[in-house]
Every structure is written in C-alpha cells, then in structure tokens.
Amino acid sequence: MKKLRNQLLLCILAAFLTINLTSAVDFLFNGFDSSDVSLYGNATIESRMLTLTKDSGFAIGRALYPSRIPTKQPNSSLILPFSTSFIFAMAPYEGRLPGHGLVFLFAPREGIQGTNSAQHLGLLNFTNNGNSSNHVFGVEFDCFRNQEFNDINDNHVGIDVNSLISVSSYEAGYWPDDHRKKEDGSPDENSFKSLLLNNGRTYQVWIDYADSVVNVTMAPVGMKRPNQPLLSFS
Template sequence: YANATIDDHSHSSILTLTNHTSFSIGRAFYPSKIPTKSSFSSNPLPFSTSFIFSIAPFKHLLPGHGFVFLFSPFEGANGVSSAQHLGLFNLTNNGNPKNYVFGIEFDVFKNQEFNDINDNHVGLDVNSLTSLTSQDDIWVSGKHDEKFKELKLNNGENYQVWIEYSDSRVNVAMAIAGKRRPNRPLISELVNLSDVFLDEMFVGFCGATEQLIESHKILAWSFSNSNFSIGDGLVTTNLPSFGFVLGISFGIFIFVIGSAAMVFVVLLKRKRSKRMEEEGDIEDWELEYWPHRISYEDIYAATKAFSEQNIIEFGGMLKDVAMGVLYLHES
C-alpha cells in the first residue's frame, strides 16, 4: 500500500516500505486476517514472529524516520501519515484507545511529543506512538548476555528481530543477522492485549519518511501462533547488503584524504581562535568548541527564510524545525 513495493533481488523477494522520495509511506500486510483471540475465550492467542530488516541512508541525504511491525484491524493506508507518525497513526488518532493497534517500533528520530528517549531506539506501542517502554542499547552481548550494546539502526546493517507474546508478556530480542539469538530479551514487558486485539487482525509492517529520507526493507519474515522456534528457519546468510558499497566508498575516500584533513583542521582552528580572540568578549571554552554564536541573519539565510521545503519537523508540542546549510568563510 502507498509506496511499498516487492522487489526481486537475486532470486529472492524484498519488501521495500519507503522509496527515495520525501514524505513517503509504505504499509504491507499478510494477505488475510489471522486469528488473534481464542474461539473459547477473550484471551489473546500467543504468537512468535521473526524478521530481518535493513534501514539504510541515501547518499547526501539526512536519514529518518523509522518503521513498525504491527497488528491492525484494517489494511491500506487510510488514517495514517508520514514523518514522525511512521505510517502508523496521524495527528488526530494517535492515542485513541479504539485504534486496536499493537506495534514494535524501530525509530531513528527523537520526537519530544512522543517522549522518545533518543534518535535510535526500539519501542513497544499500544494505540499510540508514545511507547509503553523503549530501549536504546539494542543488542545483548557478552558470554552470558550480561550487557547491552548500542547498535545503530540505520547504518545499512542487516538485523534479525524476534518478537514473542505469551501469558501477557511481550519479549523482543535483536541481533546482527547471522548471530545467535540472545537469551536475554531487549524488551520484556507485561502487556494486556485483551482490549487491543480483535478476534482477527492483519499483521505486517509500516514505515515512513519526511524530508529526512532512508530506505526501510524487510528481507525475510516468519510468523506462527504455535511454533516459537519458527524464526530459526530464516535464512541469514548471503543476504543483500544495502550499506556496504556506500561504506567502502567513504572508507577509501577518508583514508586517502585523512592526512590533509587533519592538517586543514589544525590550521582552521588556529585561524578561528586568533580571530575570536581579536573580537573580544569570548570565553575560554568557546575557543575550543567554536562556533556557538550564530547570528539570526545567518540562520535566516541558511534556511532560505525558513521556507517550507526546509522544514524537517512539523507541529505537535514543538515548533516547526527547519534544516539549513551554513557556509563558513575564513578571512
């Protein structure tokens, strides 16, 4: 639905939720509803799902926003919006208890209106993008899974996720694709889904961008109401990589120009320090961390008079946020 596509890639099919355009929305679901409540009671059925995803930036573009694995009472893209709403809700229905939506979000933008903990987190959502709980250190490591390690969600790496629900507890685990499943979950939370799940629901994925653009791809997916080891059957080797070429190119480029760049930075800092000392009224800490003082005129010019095309965040509890390019000229 919307901008989502199924792409053939080396004899395999890859779900691409968002494309290279701004304010893109993609939603994709299993073609038919699945039972989510027992026919003998109102208790939600257990489930186990695992998938492999990749979030990759586009060259010369700032990345954002994220995607969600979700249960929804309807298909299609009606009633949802792009940007910070991730193709899951919109400004008016976010937080409505009659949404009947459960999701696990993978978010790379910090929205204060949703109390996001940072710009790189996994969150558990029930009818709202204000997560019930979230985690930013998103990989359990160590011999006995004794510590969390931060992973960058949108670096183009392929990650495998395991999500399980049983006895009112949601467990979410995550690792680099091909690595073993951690014994210790990233998120483990008691959640009563009796009032969220209907008898049958659609299950799938949604994602969105705004002027911050990145690709959101699902490389493999499994789901079951009974087999909690179904994720072990996903193929995790020889998968396409969506961040490798860009990373190698930049690595070579940085290696070649590294020495020249270091010399340039040293000279530039010396020139800046000398100029700021001559201007006076500069505190010592500012000499090292220049610049901290930018005139309104410079900001106005950098954002092209706060033009609409430069707005990267809209409304909510915040004012609009504009993106601009500031050109520094050395005298």
C-alpha cells in the same frame, strides 16, 4: 563513496502465530512475490526484496499478510500467543535526512488510511494517536527523537499499543549472553551492545507474546539469538 538508497528494506524470514493448542497460522517467507503480501503506499517488491519506501520525502509503505489472522479465541478477551522473526535493513541516502523508521504491526483493517508519515511512522496520525479504539499493536524501530512521543533517543526500539508513546522502549541493541550483572541480578549497562538502526546493516528481530508478556530481541544477522530480550513488557 557509494551512495546508500533512502529505503527501508524489510525481509521477513519467518513468522508464526499460535491460534490454540491444536491449530495455528504459520507462514514462512524467504523472499517475496506479489501473492505473499498486500502492498500499500510506496511499498514494492523487486528481486524478491520487499521495499517499504523509496527516495521520495514523507513516504509511507505498508505490507500486510493478505489474510486476517485471529488474535483471540471466539467469545474470549484473551490475546493468543504468537512468535515472529524477520530481517530488515534501513539505508539512508547520502546527504539527505533518513526515514524515521519502521514498525512491525497488528492492525484491524487493510490499507494506510488514518496514518501519517515522518514521526508517525505510517502507524497513526495527528488526530487518532492514543485512541483506545485504534486496536493497534506495534514494535517500532525509530531513528528520530520526537519529544511529543517521549522518545528516549534517536535510535531506539519501542512497544506501541494504540499510541506512538511507547509503553516500553530501549536503545537499539542487544545483551550478550555473557553480559555482566549487578548485585541485584539486573544487567550491567556497560555490557550492552548498541546497534545503529539506519546504517544499512542487516538485523534480525524476534518478537514473542505469551502469558501476557511481550519480549523483543534483536541482533546482527548471523548471530545466535541472545538469551536476554531487549524489551520485556507485561
């Protein structure tokens, strides 16, 4: 059997951030070069593919958009709406423990200072996890169940605000557009389609924020975006 590399492969196809009704930060990457993103830690770009970690243990890789993106209007506390979509694959090396996962994030500063690997996903560390001063937002794709973070299982998606204890999480997967519903209108769990995050398959993710609501949706690449978000949090 062909060995799979212990890498987290993240390829952003499209990302869009609305600043206001008349202007926007708008960028589209179909593959990468060194001028597209700022790389930190073990992150590399080879053959226009962004790779976050390699087969070394306890590795952290981060790729950030090189320019600061406004998240608020001047003199306002309201968070601006945004939409993003990207494609990723996580491929574990045969015979080794896989990486813990990856995070799409908004962070107030460059670099990877103040972060740890493993269960901290390169997002936070032992001492700053949960601090309101972090000013960090993330959507995690987590392949380990860590009891200290109240993880629901070892294959989940979570919304993180200043902490790795997610404010909302659900098993990785999607709701088919023809999924059954219960009498109260909520989705029937038997209709849910699970997706294994770290099996080397390629998935597309959509993350949207508007009117104080975050929606996260995912599906196998090539599939139409499901109408029902995987996560919806306000």
